[in-house]
Amino acid sequence: MSDEHGPEPAxxxxxxxxxxxxxxxxxxxxxxxxxGGAYFLGRFGPASAQTPTISEDDIVVPDDPTKTLGMSxxxxxxxxxxxxxxxxxxxxxxxxxAAGWTFSPLQDLEGTITPADLHxxxxxSGVAMIDPAEHRLVVHGMVQQPKQxxxxxxxxxxxxxxxxxxxxxxxxxxxxxxxxxxxxAQSIHxxxxxxxxxxxxxxxxxxxxxxxxxxxxxxxxxxxxxVMTRSVPVEKLMEDALIALYQNGEPIRPAQGYPMRLIxxxxxxxxxxxxxxxxxxxxxxFYTKEETRHYTDxxxxxxxxxxxYAMEAKSxxxxxxxxxxxxxxxxxxxxxxAWSGRGRIERVEVSTDGxxxxxxxALLGESxxxxxxRFHHPWEWDxxxxxxxxxxxxxxxxxxxxxxxxxxxxxxxxxYHYNGIQxxxxxxDGTLSNGYVDA
Amino acid sequence: xxxxxxxxxxxxxxxxxxxxxGGLALFALALVACDGDDDGDGTATATxxxxxxxxxxxxxxxxxxxxGPGPEAFTTPAPGEGPRSGGEIGEPAxxxxxxxxxxxxxxxxxxxxxxxxxxxxxxxxxATNCARCHGATGTEGGIGPRLVGEEGPWEPGKAITIGSYWxxxxxxxxxxRRAMPFDAPGSLSDDEVYAVVAWLLxxxxxxxxxxELNAETLPQVRxxxxxxxxxxxxxxxxxxxx
Numbered sequence: 001m002s003d004e005h006g007p008e009p010a011x012x013x014x015x016x017x018x019x020x021x022x023x024x025x026x027x028x029x030x031x032x033x034x035x036g037g038a039y040f041l042g043r044f045g046p047a048s049a050q051t052p053t054i055s056e057d058d059i060v061v062p063d064d065p066t067k068t069l070g071m072s073x074x075x076x077x078x079x080x081x082x083x084x085x086x087x088x089x090x091x092x093x094x095x096x097x098a099a100g101w102t103f104s105p106l107q108d109l110e111g112t113i114t115p116a117d118l119h120x121x122x123x124x125s126g127v128a129m130i131d132p133a134e135h136r137l138v139v140h141g142m143v144q145q146p147k148q149x150x151x152x153x154x155x156x157x158x159x160x161x162x163x164x165x166x167x168x169x170x171x172x173x174x175x176x177x178x179x180x181x182x183x184x185a186q187s188i189h190x191x192x193x194x195x196x197x198x199x200x201x202x203x204x205x206x207x208x209x210x211x212x213x214x215x216x217x218x219x220x221x222x223x224x225x226x227v228m229t230r231s232v233p234v235e236k237l238m239e240d241a242l243i244a245l246y247q248n249g250e251p252i253r254p255a256q257g258y259p260m261r262l263i264x265x266x267x268x269x270x271x272x273x274x275x276x277x278x279x280x281x282x283x284x285x286f287y288t289k290e291e292t293r294h295y296t297d298x299x300x301x302x303x304x305x306x307x308x309y310a311m312e313a314k315s316x317x318x319x320x321x322x323x324x325x326x327x328x329x330x331x332x333x334x335x336x337x338a339w340s341g342r343g344r345i346e347r348v349e350v351s352t353d354g355x356x357x358x359x360x361x362a363l364l365g366e367s368x369x370x371x372x373x374r375f376h377h378p379w380e381w382d383x384x385x386x387x388x389x390x391x392x393x394x395x396x397x398x399x400x401x402x403x404x405x406x407x408x409x410x411x412x413x414x415x416y417h418y419n420g421i422q423x424x425x426x427x428x429d430g431t432l433s434n435g436y437v438d439a
Numbered sequence: 440x441x442x443x444x445x446x447x448x449x450x451x452x453x454x455x456x457x458x459x460x461g462g463l464a465l466f467a468l469a470l471v472a473c474d475g476d477d478d479g480d481g482t483a484t485a486t487x488x489x490x491x492x493x494x495x496x497x498x499x500x501x502x503x504x505x506x507g508p509g510p511e512a513f514t515t516p517a518p519g520e521g522p523r524s525g526g527e528i529g530e531p532a533x534x535x536x537x538x539x540x541x542x543x544x545x546x547x548x549x550x551x552x553x554x555x556x557x558x559x560x561x562x563x564x565x566a567t568n569c570a571r572c573h574g575a576t577g578t579e580g581g582i583g584p585r586l587v588g589e590e591g592p593w594e595p596g597k598a599i600t601i602g603s604y605w606x607x608x609x610x611x612x613x614x615x616r617r618a619m620p621f622d623a624p625g626s627l628s629d630d631e632v633y634a635v636v637a638w639l640l641x642x643x644x645x646x647x648x649x650x651e652l653n654a655e656t657l658p659q660v661r662x663x664x665x666x667x668x669x670x671x672x673x674x675x676x677x678x679x680x681x
Contacts, residue, residue, distance in 0.1 A: 093582055096621065125618060140537045148536060149529040156528050208529065219543060225624045227617040229543060233672055278540050285670075286545050289614040292606050293599075296668065302594040307672035401680040409680045413595050417677075 054078060085109070085118060088186055098126030098225075101168065103190025106318045112163070112337065112365070112372045114193035116248050121255050122168045122191065125225035128275045132259040135223065137243070141281035144210030151259045154245060157200045157208075162242065162265065163371045165339045167192040167311045169268030169295055169416040175403055175436070176410075176418055183434050185321040189314075189422065192339065194372045197263050199244035202237040205279070215281040219288075220262050223277035230271040231285040232264065236309075240265045240370075243276065266341030266370035267309040268416070270295055300411035311341035313400050314419040315348055315375070315392035326430040329383035334361070339372040340394035347393040348375040354387035354423065354435075355402070361390070369395075386426040387435050403436065544613040548658030551612065552629040555653035558646075561638025564631045568620045577642060583621060587642040591663030602643025606668050608660035612636050633657070 054074040059081050062068035079085065087102035104120040114120075121127075132151040140146035171191035174183055215234055222228040232241070242263040244252060252258045257274025264272050270290055285291065285307070297305040315338035320326055334352075338345045345367045349358040361375035375390070392400045403420035423435030544550040556564075565577065574581050578588035589603040597603050605611055616632045618624050627635070637652040646652075646660060671677070 093621075096582060099621070125621065125624065136536075138532050138536060138540055140532055140541070146532040146537060147529040148532040153529045221540070221543075225618070225621075227542070227624070229613075229617070235673070280541065280543070284545075286543055287607055287610055288543075289610055289618075292610050292668070293604060293614075298593070298595070300595060302592065302667060304593075304668050305671045305676050306668045307670050308676060309672065310675075310677070312677065398678055405680050411595065 087118060099124050101191060103186045104193050106185045106190050107321045107324055112194045112374050113248060114195060116253050119193040119256055120191045122269060124228055127255050128224035129254055130223060130259060130275055135259055137260060137276055139205060139209050139279045142212035142215035143281055147209050154200050154243060154260065157204050159198055159200055161196060161198045163194060163196050163368055164263060164265045165192055165194040165372050166269045166272060169270060172418040173415055175420050176414060177412065184323045185316055185318050189316045195247045197242055197244040198246035199242040202241035202243060206237060211281060214283055217282050217285050219280040219286045220273040220276060221278040222273045223275040228273055229288040230273060230290055231288065232271060236264055266311060268295065268311060295416060297416055298413040308417060312419045313340035313392045313394040313398050315390040315400060316422045317388050317390050317424060320432055321424055322432045322434060325432065326381060328430065329381050332379050332381055334377040334379050334388060336375055336390050337372045338375060338392035341370055342398065343395040344369045345373045345392055346395050349391045350377040351389040352379060352386045355389055383428060385428055388424045388426055389421050391421055542617060544609050546607045546609050548609060548654055551654035551657060554629040554633055555651050556630050556634025556637050557651050558637045558641040558648050561634035564635040565638050572621060587639055592667050593664050601639055602645055602663060604664050606662050606665040608640060608657055608662060612657060
């Protein structure tokens with residue numbers, strides 16, 4: 001990850017110590033018997049011959065990779081032992097471990113696609129494990145012909161491919177009550193991920209069952225232990241909803257709803273029911289727990305907004321951000337992501353002086369509707385304290401608001417849909433912290 | 440794992456079946472055959488073991504396992520595999536199939552099952568099934584959230600409980616029946632759910648202690664925070680920040 005604009009960000013000491021140099025962990029044990037050393041282990045050693053799937057324990061880092069045969073072919077790939085990327089678990093109902101969330105490591109990722117195993121998680125009753133042969137999607141209610149579909153039925157229907165983000169509506173909520181000095185891009189904003197989703201547009205299902213034109217809402221229900229339910233307006237289903245079967249080229253993983261999940265581009269993640277088993281069409285919302293007790297927005301006057309769906313435009317600088325650091329003054333690239341649930345990101349601006357002046361950042365690659373776009377901004381750091389911010393504008397003309405403006409309107413009890421500008425305070429020693437906490 | 444044999448697997452020749460379902464295995468065998476280094480069983484065994492399953496000489500599956508890609512492979516079937524392939528897409532859902540899944544209970548009471556429950560019975564249901572996570576009286580919380588002990592309607596600063604925030608008693612019934620107890624969802628009878636809902640509502644002072652909840656009485660319950668919600672669809676409430 002060398003950076004043409006300057007030295008590498010400071011690295012965590014512990015990263016190096018876990019890497020096995022010369023011998024793998026498994027190889028070390030084997031070598032006592034084989035007396036062959038590292039040379040044999042990758043290609044001929046007992047570990048790789050018996051287990052074509054290579055594990056982290058097999059990894060060997062030779063002093064000179066041009067003088068040692070590399071590791072063997074394998075059925076599934078591994079990350080480099082020098083790359084440490086993992087989700088951060090938040091288990092509010094510990095020790096249950098099944099109702100909570102994991103944050104995606106935003107500061108360690110580049111581009112826009114989130115590797116499927118690093119996609120954020122938000123489960124209410126754990127990850128359902130489903131045998132597709134036993135699974136049916138049942139569609140009924142205000143339809144001419146109630147039907148049930150297997151995974152293989154859906155495979156035979158016309159499909160589409162789209163790159164969309166999914167964001168938990170509670171993402172970034174740390175911004176409401178005031179930040180935490182230890183918080184990072186991951187622990188504040190890591191409940192957003194972007195994938196290529198391939199699946200059947202809902203409008204094909206709607207046609208297949210013959211929807212009653214008087215139907216305006218549908219209940220979507222998951223086959224997990226929460227039997228999660230949300231009501232979705234038919235209007236959205238006809239516009240761009242997908243029953244997704246594939247994520248980033250492979251069948252959706254269990255944590256994301258295998259064998260099938262709902263994708264509602266740009267809308268809050270909770271509605272995008274995973275492990276989908278049932279769709280019931282009706283003419284009113286179903287007022288499930290997740291659209292009454294939760295996922296409603298409490299206002300200062302005591303009232304609560306209900307059915308607030310779109311995730312509005314947001315951006316965050318992921319590099320540099322807290323936990324990383326700049327090794328010294330000089331040229332750096334400020335990198336981040338921006339997204340909007342209402343359309344396409346048109347513009348991202350970056351400020352390094354706490355919002356006094358702004359400059360346009362470069363958007364990398366195509367900016368797609370209801371997807372993330374990567375921005376980069378080259379910057380010369382003078383070594384003084386700086387306040388780094390980014391601000392997104394989408395193609396509806398909406399500009400990401402400041403935190404102050406957001407709190408002014410929404411007050412202290414609003415929990416969801418936070419999209420205020422994030423600021424990172426860069427200290428003269430090169431470390432960073434949340435800009436909303438007094439230095 | 441349940442077998443998902445297609446019609447071909449039941450009737451067709453083993454060769455066709457190999458080609459369609461055992462492609463991985465054949466590919467792996469071909470590799471082994473081309474590999475001059477192969478020292479006998481080692482490599483081949485390892486490869487076969489993972490490119491499952493390889494038909495035996497007489498054409499039978501080892502251990503009668505269904506042919507097809509292993510659990511780690513893509514689950515997309517080869518053309519022709521899968522239930523009812525080639526015909527209609529999907530099939531009519533019978534009333535029984537729908538009834539088995541259609542458990543939602545909505546405001547107005549549609550979907551409420553037969554049966555009933557009293558506050559007194561609910562006290563026992565709660566103590567046995569809920570207290571260990573939500574606290575002895577439901578006001579404490581613990582592993583799970585606090586459930587009761589605050590009057591509605593909700594206003595800023597107030598704790599969120601069933602009484603202070605939830606707009607519909609039907610939703611309380613629906614949710615507990617589908618998702619609680621957290622570690623044994625669906626284990627309560629419909630009567631037990633009526634009873635524990637009655638107990639929770641009585642604890643909140645929303646119903647009297649002698650009320651019996653059933654499909655008629657539950658929809659008559661007025662929740663204190665009901666009027667505080669307003670819909671932001673189809674008329675949207677945001678953007679709200681200038």
